[in-house]
Amino acid sequence: MNGHAAEACAETPAFTTPVSITAIDAEDYDGQLDRKLTKLKQLFQEFDPPQLEVFTSPPTHYRMRSEFTVEQRDGPLHFVMFDKSPAEETAAEAGQEAAAALEQEQGEGKELEQEEGEGEPERAAEQQAEAQADASTSAAAAAEAPAAAAVAAADGKKGKGKKGKGKKGGKPKGPRRVRVDTFPVATKQVNELMAVVREEADKTPELRQRLFQVNFHTTLAGDAMVTLLYHRKLGPEWQAAAERLRDALAATPTAAAAGVRPHVIGRSRKQKIALDADFVLERLTVGGRTFVQKQVEGSFSQPNGHVCQHMLTWAQDVTKPAAASEGSAAAAAEGSVAAEEGKEAAAAAAGGGVGPEDDLLELYCGNGNFTIPLSANFRRVVATEVAKSSVEAARYNMEVRQHAFNANGVSNVFLARMASEEFAVTMRERGSRRRLEGLEGWEALRLRTILVDPPRAGLDDFTVELLKEFDRIVYISCNPDTLCANLKAIAPTHRIARFAAFDQFPYTHHLECGVYLVRR
Numbered sequence: 001m002n003g004h005a006a007e008a009c010a011e012t013p014a015f016t017t018p019v020s021i022t023a024i025d026a027e028d029y030d031g032q033l034d035r036k037l038t039k040l041k042q043l044f045q046e047f048d049p050p051q052l053e054v055f056t057s058p059p060t061h062y063r064m065r066s067e068f069t070v071e072q073r074d075g076p077l078h079f080v081m082f083d084k085s086p087a088e089e090t091a092a093e094a095g096q097e098a099a100a101a102l103e104q105e106q107g108e109g110k111e112l113e114q115e116e117g118e119g120e121p122e123r124a125a126e127q128q129a130e131a132q133a134d135a136s137t138s139a140a141a142a143a144e145a146p147a148a149a150a151v152a153a154a155d156g157k158k159g160k161g162k163k164g165k166g167k168k169g170g171k172p173k174g175p176r177r178v179r180v181d182t183f184p185v186a187t188k189q190v191n192e193l194m195a196v197v198r199e200e201a202d203k204t205p206e207l208r209q210r211l212f213q214v215n216f217h218t219t220l221a222g223d224a225m226v227t228l229l230y231h232r233k234l235g236p237e238w239q240a241a242a243e244r245l246r247d248a249l250a251a252t253p254t255a256a257a258a259g260v261r262p263h264v265i266g267r268s269r270k271q272k273i274a275l276d277a278d279f280v281l282e283r284l285t286v287g288g289r290t291f292v293q294k295q296v297e298g299s300f301s302q303p304n305g306h307v308c309q310h311m312l313t314w315a316q317d318v319t320k321p322a323a324a325s326e327g328s329a330a331a332a333a334e335g336s337v338a339a340e341e342g343k344e345a346a347a348a349a350a351g352g353g354v355g356p357e358d359d360l361l362e363l364y365c366g367n368g369n370f371t372i373p374l375s376a377n378f379r380r381v382v383a384t385e386v387a388k389s390s391v392e393a394a395r396y397n398m399e400v401r402q403h404a405f406n407a408n409g410v411s412n413v414f415l416a417r418m419a420s421e422e423f424a425v426t427m428r429e430r431g432s433r434r435r436l437e438g439l440e441g442w443e444a445l446r447l448r449t450i451l452v453d454p455p456r457a458g459l460d461d462f463t464v465e466l467l468k469e470f471d472r473i474v475y476i477s478c479n480p481d482t483l484c485a486n487l488k489a490i491a492p493t494h495r496i497a498r499f500a501a502f503d504q505f506p507y508t509h510h511l512e513c514g515v516y517l518v519r520r
């Protein structure tokens, strides 16, 4: 963790209420959210934020992705998860370690990419970032059986390291295995697919043999994919069985209604077989417009599609030229002077207005989730992301032209595959990098607004310093503790003009936040 994020934030207890995700109480949806909001307000009190804008989740069936360990030693095959509540932190650490182990295992044999020796992130560094992003998603989104923990358990790796062992070096204190036949946290479609995979894999030796994990990825649009992970090499017999499984999955109610055939992917060491495709196409509605989004298997995507739409709409609103003054959402909705008359000067006088000729810098852009809906608010967007698969997806998402999907139509984005810390140093030095070729010179850019959406660890020190150069900052965070720590460094020069909570991860102690800061 970086220096800033390591600082304790206020004397407030951190977000550590243990909640078992396998035993949710939907009746308590409002209660669980209230408790988190109270804690959040307490944590951010020192920054004197404006009224908190709150965006809720559906109380059940909100999570688009889920990962399960397969249990098949005794009798019929079934899915299990790991209930984190007994040893929450231990489990989280075990999950992250095992995620890294899995990444390493899957990455074995891949060539490291070293381009021109100019300090570009090596594949190993990217894998670490991707694993971190993915582990954070798993852990944050559900505290529910991080894929990694599942892999570790199935591999017999759990408890190998020091973490997870009891104080006296006795039995590892891992999370509790919980059998999961239905999962109200996940979308209805995940539940439909789970039932079919369980039944088909149970009775089909080619699908069942040495299957240790199944990942489900669904969308609001009805598109879906299922990944089966094995401890054996997969051959033509597996592929034939997987094709039959795919037909059975296509007959499930949501897929049939959407007219889609879920993709099936088989993975084992150094092997990946994708029937049809290794991605899904999501459709997200933001500000009345629908955006198509390619989400790639194993890459980061926001886990709660409903709440993601709220996040994008909020970010689009705070950066809207006419309404981007420091006014609250309510003021904007009621038609404050700045919002109604679109007086950029008034907004600028208030310290917060984005001008139509302004450019946006976005770090950690992933598959272009924020980039594309926000691009209409700016003359130009410069976006960076470190994970190769996400950068490729972002390029695809910007170029989507299918008329059936209402083309995304984005042509004002410059996208570079770079680590944020490397970009921060390059920009501060007004330097050059091969990956920035094609970008008009620094002096031609009007970068006064920055959007960051980092992994749970928050921002590194270089990036925090870079933020201070901007008049307007949109900081999206899945970890209020590291957000708070980073804000301590930014608060002397910037104040919070908008403050939002997005309940992406109901019934867990995690909360997604958005802050919009303007220069004092």
Ligand SMILES: C[S@@+](CC[C@H](N)C(=O)[O-])C[C@H]1O[C@@H](n2cnc3c(N)ncnc32)[C@H](O)[C@@H]1O
Binding pocket: 129, 130, 133, 300, 301, 302, 363, 364, 365, 366, 367, 368, 369, 370, 384, 385, 386, 387, 390, 418, 419, 420, 421, 453, 454, 455, 478
């Ligand atoms: C929380 S995700 C947000 C992605 C995107 N904004 C979205 O809404 O889907 C964080 C992203 O940061 C990327 N990432 C992690 N470490 C990074 C680094 N050091 N530099 C740049 N990107 C990084 C991950 O690959 C991931 O895509």
